[in-house]
Amino acid sequence: MKRLVLKFGGTSVGTTDRIKKVANIVKNRHQEGNEIIVIVSAMAGTTNDLKEKSNLISKNFESKELDVLLSSGEQVSSSLLSGALIDKGVKSRSWLGWQIPIVTDNNHTASQIIQIKTDEILKFISDGGVAVIAGFQGITKNGRITTLGRGGSDLSAVAIAKFFETDSCEIYTDVEGVLTTDPNIHEKAKKIEKISYEEMLEMSSLGAKVMQPGAVQASMIEDIPIHVRSTFSDKPGTKIISESEIDYKKTVTGIAYSKNNAKISIVGVVDKPGVAADVFEPIGKNNINIDMVIQNTSLDGKTANITFTIKQEDLKKTLNIIEENKQIINYKKITHNDKLAMVSIIGAGMIASPGVTHKMFRSLANEQINILAISTSEIKISVLILEDMTKKAVKILHKTFELN
Numbered sequence: 001m002k003r004l005v006l007k008f009g010g011t012s013v014g015t016t017d018r019i020k021k022v023a024n025i026v027k028n029r030h031q032e033g034n035e036i037i038v039i040v041s042a043m044a045g046t047t048n049d050l051k052e053k054s055n056l057i058s059k060n061f062e063s064k065e066l067d068v069l070l071s072s073g074e075q076v077s078s079s080l081l082s083g084a085l086i087d088k089g090v091k092s093r094s095w096l097g098w099q100i101p102i103v104t105d106n107n108h109t110a111s112q113i114i115q116i117k118t119d120e121i122l123k124f125i126s127d128g129g130v131a132v133i134a135g136f137q138g139i140t141k142n143g144r145i146t147t148l149g150r151g152g153s154d155l156s157a158v159a160i161a162k163f164f165e166t167d168s169c170e171i172y173t174d175v176e177g178v179l180t181t182d183p184n185i186h187e188k189a190k191k192i193e194k195i196s197y198e199e200m201l202e203m204s205s206l207g208a209k210v211m212q213p214g215a216v217q218a219s220m221i222e223d224i225p226i227h228v229r230s231t232f233s234d235k236p237g238t239k240i241i242s243e244s245e246i247d248y249k250k251t252v253t254g255i256a257y258s259k260n261n262a263k264i265s266i267v268g269v270v271d272k273p274g275v276a277a278d279v280f281e282p283i284g285k286n287n288i289n290i291d292m293v294i295q296n297t298s299l300d301g302k303t304a305n306i307t308f309t310i311k312q313e314d315l316k317k318t319l320n321i322i323e324e325n326k327q328i329i330n331y332k333k334i335t336h337n338d339k340l341a342m343v344s345i346i347g348a349g350m351i352a353s354p355g356v357t358h359k360m361f362r363s364l365a366n367e368q369i370n371i372l373a374i375s376t377s378e379i380k381i382s383v384l385i386l387e388d389m390t391k392k393a394v395k396i397l398h399k400t401f402e403l404n
């Protein structure tokens with residue numbers, strides 16, 4: 001007998017008909033003699049609708065109340081699935097995060113799981129019941145409801161797999177698995193059979209929505225293999241596993257992109273120690289994430305320009321922060337661009353293959369795509385380009401690195 005975690009995403013439980021279909025999948029896996037814990041996301045669109053409602057009340061809706069609001073979506077889907085299972089003759093019950101409890105820190109809207117109590121659910125599943133757990137949510141030690149960041153049901157699944165010491169963690173979604181790129185941008189995207197935790201972490205952090213980055217990071221730390229697979233077919237999906245179990249035949253495993261990036265250049269800062277710290281400290285304190293950073297020295301060697309990228313939604317706030325700190329930073333002028341995209345190639349195979357960088361840049365140049373900034377790590381190269389060039393860039397890179 002095996003103990004399985006099966007997580008179903010928003011599209012998979014998007015309608016009551018789909019919930020009945022999911023109940024059939026769960027019932028079959030249960031009848032094979034497995035102990036089953038199911039995690040569900042909210043029905044597709046629900047979390048966005050709730051978020052929009054909060055925006056209509058206030059653009060600064062309080063984060064603790066936002067968590068109460070957003071977590072309600074998973075209450076609906078977990079009870080509907082449990083009800084569907086009971087209707088099919090399967091013993092089942094739903095649990096909300098606070099009922100278990102799934103204890104988190106109090107970083108509202110992006111909480112981390114600290115502890116999960118297991119005894120009640122373990123007894124229920126060993127007595128033949130299917131436990132259905134509302135994903136994406138937890139509770140602080142002070143009894144306040146929290147959520148785990150967008151896409152956070154993936155993290156719920158990994159954490160449940162860890163605390164319940166399950167034999168597998170399966171993420172059921174609306175695509176065949178992790179693909180070489182987003183199928184919405186390129187019809188030639190192909191299923192990847194095996195991908196390392198590290199590569200998957202880069203893919204999701206750089207825009208591949210299929211797994212939440214926090215969930216991948218947790219699975220990497222705990223070495224919990226994940227199987228990403230389709231709710232709508234029986235075919236095996238993608239195994240996210242340790243790098244040592246993969247034999248790399250290709251340099252590049254996948255291509256990710258993110259839109260809505262902005263770039264700010266601070267021109268003419270004095271070239272001396274501490275300037276970059278003066279620029280980034282107030283930005284960091286305001287919880288604004290910086291992606292790429294480039295600093296170049298002017299010809300006279302006395303002044304420098306600092307360029308960096310952020311999310312478009314943070315542009316106004318960041319410009320204000322820099323202007324407020326003009327006295328300390330001491331610069332000549334600021335320029336900015338928005339509507340930029342970051343396109344990245346990711347692959348552990350890059351480590352052993354020289355020439356990837358120029359191959360990437362040359363193929364973009366041949367398509368007249370201008371590179372505005374570059375950042376690299378051992379297993380990825382990212383470039384910043386104009387947003388309307390995204391599709392073209394992804395397609396040419398997909399071809400160049402033989403993923404078609």
Ligand code: ADP
Pocket residue numbers: 008009010011012041151172173174175177178179180181182183184207208209210211254
């Ligand atoms: P779920 O609701 O099941 O959690 P998500 O919408 O969060 O599903 O993630 C699945 C979606 O991620 C896919 O439908 C696809 O549009 C998108 N996606 C982006 N990049 C990739 C990729 N490389 N592989 C697979 N899906 C991707």
Ligand code: ASP
Pocket residue numbers: 009010041042047048073135136149150151152153154
């Ligand atoms: N419902 C939440 C969201 O839309 C969590 C999830 O889908 O994983 O972000």
Ligand code: MG
Pocket residue numbers: 009151154209210211212
């Ligand atoms: Mg998701």
